[in-house]
Amino acid sequence: MELSYWEYRTWLSNVDFTIVGSGIVGLTTGIQLRKRFPKAKILILEKGILPQGASTKNAGFACFGSASEILSDLKNHSEEEVLKLAQQRWDGIQELRALLGDSALQFEQNGGHELFLERDKLLFDNCYEKLPMLNALLLSVFKEEAFGISKNTFGFKGVNDLYITQKHEGQINTGAMMEGLLGVAQKEKITILNGISVDEFSNQEGEVVVKTNQFEFKTKKLFITTNGFASQLLEENVKPARAQVLVTKPILNLKIKGTFHFDEGYYYFRNIDNRILFGGGRNLDYKAEETSEFGKTEVVQNELYRLLKEVILPNTDFEIERSWSGIMGVGSKKKPIIKQVSNNVFCGVRLGGMGIAIGSLVGKELARLP
Incomplete structure (x- = not known):
């Protein structure tokens, strides 16, 4: 792409901060940088027509981790690490709500519930037995007991009659959230260029040379916030x-309300606009789902439909209206990577499927580094 003098001078010269990715982390990083540097020239590059990855593809859960998920984390993380993760998720949600407001987010705190399939009785028994320990561990975060027991009042079939409830969990409208963040960025005169993918970058004489699919330019500081696509630009522990997610057509007199998880968080669903949004199944074929390619597989889609029909809506006629996929960033640890990578290059990646909960906090911390 040949740039005119006007194009280069207006958009691509004297750039102070360039951010790769216009998801939750990227937009929040730009907004927070503007607070620190009111006169800086801030540029965000987004490879998609809309923000890609997971920010516009997720289920809209404002959640902090189910009981079984936290117990699983305790096998690979210290209590201190798990507690810090919970605190980051809580702080991140509050940061997001403060930035945009509950009305703009369409935030609803209907509680989150962990279901247990009948085959998972031992898992339920273990979680139930350890609830006092979990509540004690998380007391400093939620200031009261985080988990309690509720009865199956929504007519789910093939599940334990009791499930574990986290009353602080909520749900948001993902599209409204991203529209709100884009609006704030634009109001703060942050330039966003879509359809631009970064191919490579290099440090050169106190600046960073950035090569994209369209042009090459220099920036004083570069921030990588591409999360699930981070391995294309960075050598960090993130893959x-x-x-995969689907949503039904509107269902008459739908009574289900709240966010729900089962199978240690690998499946999740919620109500939205008198519909059920249902996603998960990555554990059916880890290798196939360890990909940066958008797409759907028959094995996952069939299982989502079966569970929807047999467990979630057993006595209700429904039709699937739409299905899609999103790309998360995960690793051997759940702690997000927020660091300086090299001279003038920084990254905020590996959100571990908790982008809504911690994305705005990661962006805030990333903007403090330079």
Whole structure:
């Protein structure tokens, strides 16, 4: 792409901060940088027509981790690490709500519930037994007991009659959230260029040379916030993880309300606009879903439909209206990577499927580094 003098001078010269990716982390990083540097020239590059990855593809859960998920984390993380993760998720949600407001987010705090399939009785028994320990561990975060027991009042079939409830969990409208963040970025005179993918970058004489699919330019500081696609630009402990999601057509007199998880968080569903949004199944074929390619597979889609029909809506006629996929960033640890990579290059990646909960906090911390 040949740039005119006007194009280069207006958009691509004297750039102070360039951010790769216009998802939750990228937009929040730009907004927070503007607070620190009111006169800086801030540029965000987005490879998609709309923000790609997971920010516009997720289920809209404002969640902090189910009981079984936290117990699983305790096998690979210290209590201190798990507690810090919970605190980051809580702080991140509050940061997001403060930035945009509950009305703009369409935030609803209907509680989150962990279901247990009948085959998972031992898992339920273990979680139930350890609830006092979990509540004690998380007391400093939620200031009260995080988990309690509820009865199956929504007519789910093939599940334990009791499930574990986290009353602080909520749900948001993902599209409204991203529209709100884009609006704030534009109001703050942050330039966003879509359809631009970064191919490579290099440090050169106190600046960073950025090569894209369209042009090459220099920036004083570069921030990588591409999460699930981070391995294409960075050598960090983060790899892509695809999540497949579907949503039904409107269902008359739908009574289900809240966010729900089962199978240690690998499946999740919620109500939205008198519909059920249902996603998960990555554990059916980890290798196939360890990809940065958008797409759907028959094995996952069939299982989502079966569970929807047999467990979630057993006595209700429904039709699937739309299905899609998103790309998360995961690794051997759940702690997000927020660091300086090299001279003038920084990254905020590996959100571990908790982008809504921690994305705005990661962006805020990333903007403090330079």
